[in-house]
Amino acid sequence: MTEFLGPDFLLDTPAAQRMYHDVVADLPIVDYHNHLPPAEIAQDHHWDNLGQLWLAHDHYKWRVMRWAGIPEDLCTGPATDRQKFDAFARAMPALVMNPVHHWSHLELWRFFGLDGTVLSPDTADRVWDVANAALPGPDFGARGLLRQMKVRFVGTTDDPLDDLAHHRAMQGDPDLVVAPSFRPDAAFKVEDEGFAPWIARLAELTGIRIDGFAPLLQALIQRLDVFVDHGCRAADHGIERLEAGPEWSEDQLTAALNRRLAGEAPTPDEAAAIRSALFVGLGRAYAERGIVMQLHLAPLRNNRQRLLDRVGRDAGADGMNDFAIAQPLNALLDRLDRTDQLPDMVLYSVNPAHNAVLATTAGNFQDGSRPGKVQVGTAWWFNDQLDGMERQMTDLAQMGLISTFLGMLTDSRSFLSFTRHEYFRRLLCRMLGRQVQDGLLPNDRAALDRLVHDICWGNAARRFLPADRI
Template sequence: MTTFLGPDFLLNTSEAQRLYHDVAADLPIIDYHNHLPPAEIAQDQHWDNLGQLWLGHDHYKWRVMRWAGIPEDRITAPASDRQKFDAFAEAMPRLAMNPVHHWSHLELWRYFGLEGTILSPETADEVWDHVNAMLPNKEFGARGLLRRMNVQFIGTTDDPLDDLAHHRHLQDDPDLTVAPSFRPDRAFQIESEGFVAYIQSLGESTGAEIHSFDRLAGALLQRLDHFVAHGCRAADHGIELLDCGAEYPASKLDEVLRRRLSGAAVDADDAAALRAALFVTLGRAYAARGIVMQLHIGPLRNNRSGLLGRVGRDAGADSMNDFAIASPLNALLDRLDRTDELPAMVLYSVNPAHNAVLATTAGNFQDGSRPGKIQAGTAWWFNDQLDGMERQMNDLAQMGLISTFLGMLTDSRSFLSFTRHEYFRRLLCRMIGQWHADGLLPDDKTALDEMVRDISYRNAASWFLR
């Protein structure tokens, strides 16, 4: 009899069970893209209660709570931590088959020893008291929670203006590598209301008045070098609208930038050209410095203006967009490849309809310099559930090489989210075990073991550990 999230959860063949329990389960975790606050790691943050720890950053949970009929004043403010937790427990029985239902129970079970307990209003007191009694202990601070899941590498997400003081504090840790990732999105948001103020702040931080494209590029590269000095291994670009503007000469780029910095609007063609020039300039810089470039493509953000005003960004009102990406993505990568300055790159789209586009685009730009130099990245955001991850891996396996895949990441703000690596590894072993059972893979246990180790850990370790 199969039990809910039992020892053989998802492992439907004997080979899947062997691969997971003997090979994948105990491998360290390389989480190369997340949104954990570096300050909380550096200061070894402790939390007063489970509501604060579990619900404070997690807009995945906020979103499903609203869907379950929980009013906003019991999700964000002004409810107390206990009231928010009780609201989540009330919602939990309605979350069947949403990944939050699986993740949440794995989090309670793996971190706090509550195996078999199902969260509901009837068990809320038991769970609250049990976890809260454990939280004051040293091993349940931020660092202890990471150690508990065998996390070896953390790639945080950081604005170029961040001083990285907390990363500096973390650089000497022998057991955990916490690396900043360069996230220059605001320099690309040329039409946005805050662009001019952001560029002024960038100039102040680098001691240079920015009045030309070269000055803007130079300021960003100065900040990039500051990140590299603090252990940066990756850059990350959040791309809400992917375009590839015309290749303007420097004089025209200067004219567009000066016009925008004066407070005037610029048209879509000029903004696209300036964005493309920044993309190419930074891409070349990443290649020269050995920095992995990640592209997160396609969310439609902050769609509910009332919630944005009340709660702020990243509150659970983002969704998939459906614009075409194949032509501009290939054109941007080609501009970098023409001069042999294309960095190692990971491509993600929030829209699963783009899985095949990413896999076939990645195949266009492999150059033999490293296995899978251009990656069709893991199923992202709304897709990091079982069907979404399986679709993404099947597309990658059949249109590219799954053997070179970098595997899972959390993309999370929660210190309890690392059970998502278990979720992924179980599914991976299920898929490989089923391919083996169906005669699609040779009966070579060593080769199967190596594939699982590579996808679960070693491929990412070779990219991000130095």
């Protein structure tokens, strides 16, 4: 019987044990998409207690706490940090087989040395005391936590209007690259009430009079260039509705945009045409600048109005959508590829039913210019657990090439979440070890070592880190 989260957790073959312990366990981390606050990294933020560090921004934990019957006051409400922590400890025994159960214990054990301690009401006092005693130390500020996990690259998620002051302060750090990622979602939300005010702020920031489609694209690209000057290596698009809208002329786009900015509600065709034109225009700009374009597809957000009113966005009431993506996704990528201006891309979907669609779409647009130009991104959000990651990697391997895979990322707001890279690495080694054991892969140590090294570190490092930092 394998020990819970013990040294050989998930490593059920000799090949898996060797690959993990000898090759990937101590590799650095490139976390090329997350939601860590840049200010907290720049200022080496320290937390007063484990409740603040662990629960303040983690909608994964809030969601399962509610499911376990914990009232909102003890999740996001006015209760004290200790009361919220105790509530989470009460919920923990109910979380078995949910990934939060594994993640939480990996975080306690790897960061705080609480190996073997299973969180429950009986152990809550000890966990609280041990963690809180460690938090004032230099290894438990924001930068110390990253250092503990050997994180070399952090790709934050940033609005084009952000001033990037904290990124600027961190440029030149010899140990850690913190790069902004360009997230222009607000420019695509043509129907939203906040669209016109956001465009007005963009115009003020750039000094460009946005009175048509071309000036809008010009202003966005001006901000993109500021991001590039601050080390940006990726853009990120959160896509809640995917359309390949009509391909309109610039005059048609300008007329539709100006009507919207004047307060008229756009028609579905107008909104889709503007979004599609922005997608293509920005995609070409990314290709020209060597920026990786990430597409996060199919979330259905803010489904519970009462929670949105009380807590706000990202509170744990988002789910997966089930709209069809194959036709519009292929059409949009083709519009960029027609003129050989398709950037490097990473495709994610929150819906596991899309795995095969993403893999076959990525295969459609490989052009031989580099390995894995169009990537299937790691299992995202609700798929970020053992079964989901295994399904995603199996589909990628069988319909594409897992050897070019960029591997794991956290997509998290938590500084403790980097143990998920360990979780992923162990699972990858288990999958490959079983293939070796079953005679489906040759037991070629050099080839296997190179494969796991590249997936866990090398591929992402070559894509996102400066050459002299690899």
